[in-house]
Amino acid sequence: MAHDQELDASGLNCPLPILRAKKTLNAMAAGQVLHVIATDPGSVRDFDAFAKQTGNVLTDSREEGGKFHFLITKG
C-alpha cells in the first residue's frame, strides 16, 4: 500500500488511534496518504466516521494479519 507516512497504533485503545492519526495528519500536506495500523476493533467504525467528519478521505480499510489497516488521504 503506497503511503507517505505510517502510524502504528497497535495495542492502543479508543480514542488514542484517532487522536494520534489526527496529530500525524496535522503535520502532513493535502493529498498525502497516511497508513494507520490498529488492533482496536472499534477503530474500523471510528476511522470511517473520522474521515466523514473531517474532510479527509478513507481510501482503504481492511483487516490483514489480525490487524486493521487504514489509508487516509489528507483533505
Add this chain to the structure above:
Amino acid sequence: MAQKKLAIIATKGSLDWAYPPFILASTAAALGYEVQIFFTFYGLQLLKKNPDLKVTPLGNPGMPMPGGMERFMPVLLTALPFMQRVMTIMMKAKMKKKGVASIEELRELCQEAEVKFIACQMTVDLFDMEPTAFIPGVEFAGAAAFFEFAGTSDICLYI
C-alpha cells in the same frame, strides 16, 4: 461549514467518571469541534496537578470484579478499608494492559488540541482549593460564563 461546538459539565471526581469528559472532548477536538469543559464540585479533582483518582466498588453494583467476584461478594465487604485501593490498582493495571490512555495523558491531549478547561469559581472557593493546585491553563469562571459558550453549542453534556 461553521465550526461545531461541544460543551461539557464534569461533576464527578472518580477514576471511572473521569474518562467520559476527556475522551469525548479530545475526540471532538480531533474532529474539528471547539470544546469547553466546565468542572464543578468533585469534577475539580480532574484538574489537579497530581490527580489521585480512585474507583470504588462500594455502592456500585455494576462494577465487574476479577473472576466474577461481584456475584457473590456481600455489599458490606466492599466497604473494607483496603477494597477501594485494591480495586483502583487492579483497574489501572487492566487499563494499561488494554492500551487505555491514562487520565493525565488524555488531559494533556485535550490541552494540546486547545480544549478549554474552566474551573467553577464557586466550588473552588467552597472547597478552599488553591488555584496553584490545578494544572496550568485552567480558567476560573461562573455559570454565566459557561452559558456564553454552551448557549451556542451544538452538543451539551452533563457528566
